[in-house]
Amino acid sequence: MSLLKVERVHKSYNGLQVLKNVSLDVQAGERHVLIGPNGAGKTTLFHCMTGTLPIDEGVVTVNGRQISGLPPYTAVRVGMARTFQKNNLFDNLTVEENLHLAIAACKPYRFHFFKPFYKYTDLLEEAEQLLKQWDLWERRACVVNQLSYGEQRLLELLLALASKPRLLLLDEPTSGMSPAETAQTTRLMQSMPRSITLLVIEHDMDVVFSIADRITVLHHGEVFLSGAPEEIRGDERVKEIYFGGGAPLYAEA
Amino acid sequence: MKKETVALHVAFVAATMLLPLILTSYGLKLTSEVLIIAMFVMSLGLIIGFAGLVSLGHAAFFGIGAYTVALISEHVDNTWLLLIAAVVTAGIVAFLSGLMFIRSSGAYFLMITLAFGQMLYAIAYKMEGVTGGADGKAVSESFNLGFGAIESRLAFYYVAAAAFLACYYLLRVFLSSPLGKGVRGIKENESRMTALGYNTHLYKLTVYSLSGMMAGFAGALYAYFNQYISPDLLHWMFSGQALIMVIVGGVGTLLGPAIGAGFFVILQNYISSYTERWPIIMGLLFVCLVLYGRGGVIHLASLVWSHLQSKRRTGREKSVLPKEGSGFESLKG
Ligand SMILES: Nc1ncnc2c1ncn2[C@@H]1O[C@H](COP(=O)(O)OP(=O)(O)O)[C@@H](O)[C@H]1O
Ligand SMILES: [Mg+2]
Numbered sequence: 317m318s319l320l321k322v323e324r325v326h327k328s329y330n331g332l333q334v335l336k337n338v339s340l341d342v343q344a345g346e347r348h349v350l351i352g353p354n355g356a357g358k359t360t361l362f363h364c365m366t367g368t369l370p371i372d373e374g375v376v377t378v379n380g381r382q383i384s385g386l387p388p389y390t391a392v393r394v395g396m397a398r399t400f401q402k403n404n405l406f407d408n409l410t411v412e413e414n415l416h417l418a419i420a421a422c423k424p425y426r427f428h429f430f431k432p433f434y435k436y437t438d439l440l441e442e443a444e445q446l447l448k449q450w451d452l453w454e455r456r457a458c459v460v461n462q463l464s465y466g467e468q469r470l471l472e473l474l475l476a477l478a479s480k481p482r483l484l485l486l487d488e489p490t491s492g493m494s495p496a497e498t499a500q501t502t503r504l505m506q507s508m509p510r511s512i513t514l515l516v517i518e519h520d521m522d523v524v525f526s527i528a529d530r531i532t533v534l535h536h537g538e539v540f541l542s543g544a545p546e547e548i549r550g551d552e553r554v555k556e557i558y559f560g561g562g563a564p565l566y567a568e569a
Numbered sequence: 570m571k572k573e574t575v576a577l578h579v580a581f582v583a584a585t586m587l588l589p590l591i592l593t594s595y596g597l598k599l600t601s602e603v604l605i606i607a608m609f610v611m612s613l614g615l616i617i618g619f620a621g622l623v624s625l626g627h628a629a630f631f632g633i634g635a636y637t638v639a640l641i642s643e644h645v646d647n648t649w650l651l652l653i654a655a656v657v658t659a660g661i662v663a664f665l666s667g668l669m670f671i672r673s674s675g676a677y678f679l680m681i682t683l684a685f686g687q688m689l690y691a692i693a694y695k696m697e698g699v700t701g702g703a704d705g706k707a708v709s710e711s712f713n714l715g716f717g718a719i720e721s722r723l724a725f726y727y728v729a730a731a732a733f734l735a736c737y738y739l740l741r742v743f744l745s746s747p748l749g750k751g752v753r754g755i756k757e758n759e760s761r762m763t764a765l766g767y768n769t770h771l772y773k774l775t776v777y778s779l780s781g782m783m784a785g786f787a788g789a790l791y792a793y794f795n796q797y798i799s800p801d802l803l804h805w806m807f808s809g810q811a812l813i814m815v816i817v818g819g820v821g822t823l824l825g826p827a828i829g830a831g832f833f834v835i836l837q838n839y840i841s842s843y844t845e846r847w848p849i850i851m852g853l854l855f856v857c858l859v860l861y862g863r864g865g866v867i868h869l870a871s872l873v874w875s876h877l878q879s880k881r882r883t884g885r886e887k888s889v890l891p892k893e894g895s896g897f898e899s900l901k902g
Pocket of ligand 1: 329332334352353354355356357358359360361
């Protein structure tokens with residue numbers, strides 16, 4: 317059963333066409349990896365799927381419910397959460413406060429105005445559990461600015477996980493990480509239950525092949541190829557896209 | 570709450586209540602004015618410091634509150650009803666205008682609120698038949714909540730003080746609630762809040778309306794206090810002064826703007842009794858304050874406070890974790 321369906325999506329920035337007729341199907345439980353050279357339109361596709369940017373044409377549905385054309389905050393209501401390529405955190409708040417905001421977003425009391433935040437014990441407990449599980453508990457009282465880059469990257473991921481999504485979109489989760497942090501993040505993705513469907517943009521081919529069930533190659537705003545990891549690994553044209561074609565290189569197949 | 574914090578709040582309330590013991594009659598009047606203006610400036614500080622909405626037309630809501638009392642008191646003399654009417658009217662106008670403005674931000678929001686405020690000013694100025702035009706209107710009803718008319722300066726001081734404390738503690742509760750935290754999150758990073766699933770426009774609209782209501786309430790009290798209103802209450806100059814008071818007092822704190830209001834009103838009062846050129850002197854003073862006080866008076870004060878604190882506990886090791894709000898910090902809100 318497909319959980320996320322992207323159909324014939326077009327998108328341009330002031331006349332510059334960035335996505336051309338993009339269609340994509342992500343099955344429930346799948347680990348789907350999106351690859352392609354810089355500027356291929358991968359991040360833009362995320363923006364379009366979550367409603368961060370309006371699309372020019374096409375339809376996006378999650379679990380049969382159309383979300384394209386709806387305000388961006390509705391994506392979370394249908395179980396979709398995302399991270400950003402460039403850390404997008406509450407820089408002046410503590411780790412714990414960051415997480416509290418993320419968890420409260422999906423609570424029925426998010427709009428209450430008479431009871432202090434810290435009296436909602438379920439909120440505090442969920443935050444504690446997540447922080448302990450991902451080794452950020454010791455750092456809970458630190459302001460984001462005091463974290464290492466890798467820790468910030470991890471927090472970026474936890475904020476998305478906090479809404480208990482069924483569909484998680486990760487935009488280059490390991491970019492800028494040390495090898496050890498990359499390994500930790502890879503383990504994190506591997507250990508996620510199959511009740512969470514993953515769509516991941518990733519450049520590090522070791523990471524790609526250690527998590528992917530299916531890979532889609534985006535090139536010049538079009539879906540170039542979509543298939544099982546073995547098919548992609550052996551494809552000469554994909555190598556060509558990465559090594560030739562004038563696009564910047566950053567990875568080896 | 571920690572013991573130290575509770576003690577601080579008790580002291581704060583007690584000080585407000587006991588202040589009349591050391592004040593002259595004139596001092597009482599001046600302090601009442603400070604408290605009313607402080608409520609207004611606090612409401613502006615709420616949207617600037619916690620929601621990131623910098624308005625240059627906030628006097629509109631203060632003026633609406635004052636005009637509501639002045640105009641309706643000619644027909645109705647129930648103070649409760651008049652106060653409620655003022656708050657509701659200001660709230661509705663804030664909500665409806667917010668519906669149109671809230672999507673713009675930064676300089677656009679500033680300009681559009683300025684234009685809106687000036688439009689109301691023009692209406693109050695031109696519609697002489699209703700509003701009294703440039704001459705304004707006298708308010709002859711006395712303030713009476715059913716416990717007898719408030720006539721003395723001392724009695725009115727307690728009304729203003731109670732209203733101020735109520736507003737301050739209501740805002741504290743609001744800011745610590747999920748809605749208040751959400752508003753703060755939006756100021757920090759709106760795009761992330763949206764990605765997390767928050768309807769950020771709704772949050773901003775709510776806090777803007779709340780702020781308008783509080784400004785309207787302050788305006789209503791002011792009409793009783795001053796017994797006279799004029800279009801100046803709606804003018805952008807007044808909005809601009811309130812903005813300066815917020816900045817001077819300390820953006821992003823609750824009490825800062827109130828302290829800024831006290832500074833401004835008292836200084837203006839004293840300096841203007843010596844010279845006609847008081848705006849220049851005030852301007853220079855504020856430039857110095859902002860330059861040396863950094864984030865305003867309240868930050869300056871807390872700097873001094875933490876300096877004293879750290880002197881007291883020299884030798885003790887500093888904690889690795891950031892300090893929790895304690896002592897003076899906790900009053901900042
Ligand atoms: N906000 C924007 N305005 C105009 N052009 C943009 C914007 N964001 C991205 N682009 C352009 O769109 C293309 C795709 O960018 P992006 O989606 O970030 O690619 P990727 O994530 O695959 O590296 C690039 O050519 C980029 O320059
Ligand atoms: Mg990208």
